[in-house]
Amino acid sequence: MNTQAAIPPRWRAPRWTVWATWAVFLAIFVQGVVAIKLTPERLLRGIGNLGDFLARAFPPDTGGLDAVAWAMLETLNIAIVGVSVGVVLSVPFALLAARNTTPHMLVRSTVRLVIATLRTIPDLIWALIFVVAVGLGPLAGVLAIVLDTIGFAARFFAERIEEVQPGPSEALASTGAGRLSVVMGAILPETFASMTATSLYSVEKAIRSAVTLGLVGAGGIGVELAASMRLFQYDRAFMIILVILVVVIAFEQVSASIRRRVI
Amino acid sequence: MPGLEARSVHKRFDGRVVLQGVDLSVDRGLVTILLGANGSGKSTLIRCLTGLERIDAGEVWVAGERTDGLRGSDLRRSRRRVAVVFQQFNIIGNVSVFQNVLNGAMGRVPFGVLGVLAPLAPGRLREKAMYCLARVGLADRADHPARTLSGGQQQRVAIARALMQEAEVVIADEPVASLDPEAGRAVMDLLVTVAREDGMAVLVSLHQLGLVEQYGDRTVGLKAGRVDFDTRFEAVPRDRMEALYLEDAVAQTSLEDSA
Numbered sequence: 396m397n398t399q400a401a402i403p404p405r406w407r408a409p410r411w412t413v414w415a416t417w418a419v420f421l422a423i424f425v426q427g428v429v430a431i432k433l434t435p436e437r438l439l440r441g442i443g444n445l446g447d448f449l450a451r452a453f454p455p456d457t458g459g460l461d462a463v464a465w466a467m468l469e470t471l472n473i474a475i476v477g478v479s480v481g482v483v484l485s486v487p488f489a490l491l492a493a494r495n496t497t498p499h500m501l502v503r504s505t506v507r508l509v510i511a512t513l514r515t516i517p518d519l520i521w522a523l524i525f526v527v528a529v530g531l532g533p534l535a536g537v538l539a540i541v542l543d544t545i546g547f548a549a550r551f552f553a554e555r556i557e558e559v560q561p562g563p564s565e566a567l568a569s570t571g572a573g574r575l576s577v578v579m580g581a582i583l584p585e586t587f588a589s590m591t592a593t594s595l596y597s598v599e600k601a602i603r604s605a606v607t608l609g610l611v612g613a614g615g616i617g618v619e620l621a622a623s624m625r626l627f628q629y630d631r632a633f634m635i636i637l638v639i640l641v642v643v644i645a646f647e648q649v650s651a652s653i654r655r656r657v658i
Numbered sequence: 659m660p661g662l663e664a665r666s667v668h669k670r671f672d673g674r675v676v677l678q679g680v681d682l683s684v685d686r687g688l689v690t691i692l693l694g695a696n697g698s699g700k701s702t703l704i705r706c707l708t709g710l711e712r713i714d715a716g717e718v719w720v721a722g723e724r725t726d727g728l729r730g731s732d733l734r735r736s737r738r739r740v741a742v743v744f745q746q747f748n749i750i751g752n753v754s755v756f757q758n759v760l761n762g763a764m765g766r767v768p769f770g771v772l773g774v775l776a777p778l779a780p781g782r783l784r785e786k787a788m789y790c791l792a793r794v795g796l797a798d799r800a801d802h803p804a805r806t807l808s809g810g811q812q813q814r815v816a817i818a819r820a821l822m823q824e825a826e827v828v829i830a831d832e833p834v835a836s837l838d839p840e841a842g843r844a845v846m847d848l849l850v851t852v853a854r855e856d857g858m859a860v861l862v863s864l865h866q867l868g869l870v871e872q873y874g875d876r877t878v879g880l881k882a883g884r885v886d887f888d889t890r891f892e893a894v895p896r897d898r899m900e901a902l903y904l905e906d907a908v909a910q911t912s913l914e915d916s917a
């Protein structure tokens with residue numbers, strides 16, 4: 396009886412489909428490099444321009460700091476108001492989308508489709524649409540953040556709700572409590588910590604995106620940044636970038652400490 | 659009139675018969691113990707009696723009222739009269755012990771959960787909840803998060819919640835299965851008190867034959883979805899109880915499963 400199997404070879408010739416996939420990928424890559432005219436001299440010139448930008452950006456212009464601070468505050472307002480409204484709306488969306496709390500499977504698939512659509516369309520596009528709808532300014536930014544937050548948070552909330560053990564809900568149902576009481580009495584307390592963490596992350600994400608929303612005129616510090624760049628006031632632009640950096644890092648610290656306390 | 663009664667209850671899952679005509683009555687003021695091997699249908703019977711599962715045929719009566727087949731608000735009203743204690747306690751770990759006890763009243767107060775939230779609940783309910791906690795010996799833990807309690811303590815909180823419900827029947831599915839012997843006896847003692855002092859009809863499923871003699875006023879043996887013996891009608895020797903767990907009892911289950 397021969398129980399000894401052969402040692403696997405060091406190398407096995409890949410199937411032709413593997414070769415073909417690599418070949419297609421390489422073709423696309425080379426075509427891409429050619430199409431965007433990625434040449435060494437262009438890169439060198441780019442580095443030169445970057446040096447020019449930095450030279451003109453230093454020292455950062457602290458002149459209009461109060462105007463920049465107000466614009467930054469507006470960005471924070473957009474992010475916080477947008478996320479708060481978005482998170483509050485995400486809870487009912489998530490309850491309708493979670494298998495164990497939805498009133499009907501048809502409702503579930505419809506709501507999931509809506510959430511997926513909100514998530515798939517980038518916030519910048521929502522902002523462009525809302526600028527058309529409600530005009531330039533922070534309101535368009537807030538609305539874009541609301542939709543973006545629902546697309547993100549409702550999905551995570553729904554996933555968390557589906558992970559909840561059925562036991563505690565059954566225990567409350569067997570006291571004769573109604574559906575809504577069971578949800579508020581058992582499911583929300585059990586998911587609270589994770590929903591808080593998701594919401595805090597949404598704010599971090601929203602502050603970053605509220606900055607870029609300003610570039611399309613939806614209010615906040617992005618408007619200032621776009622203006623400075625267009626007017627070649629690189630020193631002012633640099634200061635704005637520094638302010639954004641400080642605020643984003645500061646909020647991440649705050650958010651991390653809240654998260655530690657909740658979980 | 660018994661507190662709880664099953665009449666020829668049938669239940670199958672996906673064409674597989676689990677309960678085939680169970681007759682059972684649970685008297686007020688007494689503790690009835692339900693025995694049976696793994697898979698004999700104890701949990702299924704209990705879920706049918708509590709209205710967590712619908713039955714395929716037969717009748718379920720709670721204090722003289724038929725409860726099977728109820729839906730919506732009628733179902734909720736009937737659930738209110740039957741308190742359930744679970745093997746896994748099923749208390750809510752992230753809220754206080756006190757809130758967990760208050761939750762027992764959720765089905766019988768106006769506004770459901772809003773009527774029992776600790777900050778909003780009327781003083782009368784808050785006092786009652788404290789009294790229920792004192793009865794299970796955990797009044798000093800009222801303010802603790804429920805998850806910080808030991809298993810035995812959590813099960814006592816579940817019993818306090820059941821008391822808060824002001825039900826007429828208490829059903830417990832293996833309430834001591836994950837507790838040490840000492841904590842298990844404390845829980846069984848409480849269930850006896852609930853029967854004796856509050857006149858509730860108490861049904862408890864168990865795997866510990868050692869507890870039967872001490873706590874059971876009446877014992878019902880379930881074998882492959884049928885009542886094998888009921889000590890109200892016959893005195894059952896210990897070996898008959900042990901026979902519930904023998905190979906042939908289990909083999910019979912799988913045989914009938916495939917039928």
Ligand SMILES: Nc1ncnc2c1ncn2[C@@H]1O[C@H](COP(=O)(O)OP(=O)(O)OP(=O)(O)O)[C@@H](O)[C@H]1O
Pocket residue numbers: 671672676694695696697698699700701702703
């Ligand atoms: N929801 C369900 N769907 C399908 N089959 C089920 C379901 N619930 C129970 N069963 C089946 O019914 C049978 C009886 O299960 P049940 O849980 O009632 O037994 P049990 O007596 O409580 O056992 P244990 O002592 O292990 O708790 C088992 O064969 C089980 O697989």
Ligand SMILES: [Mg+2]
Pocket residue numbers: 700701702831832
């Ligand atoms: Mg069971």
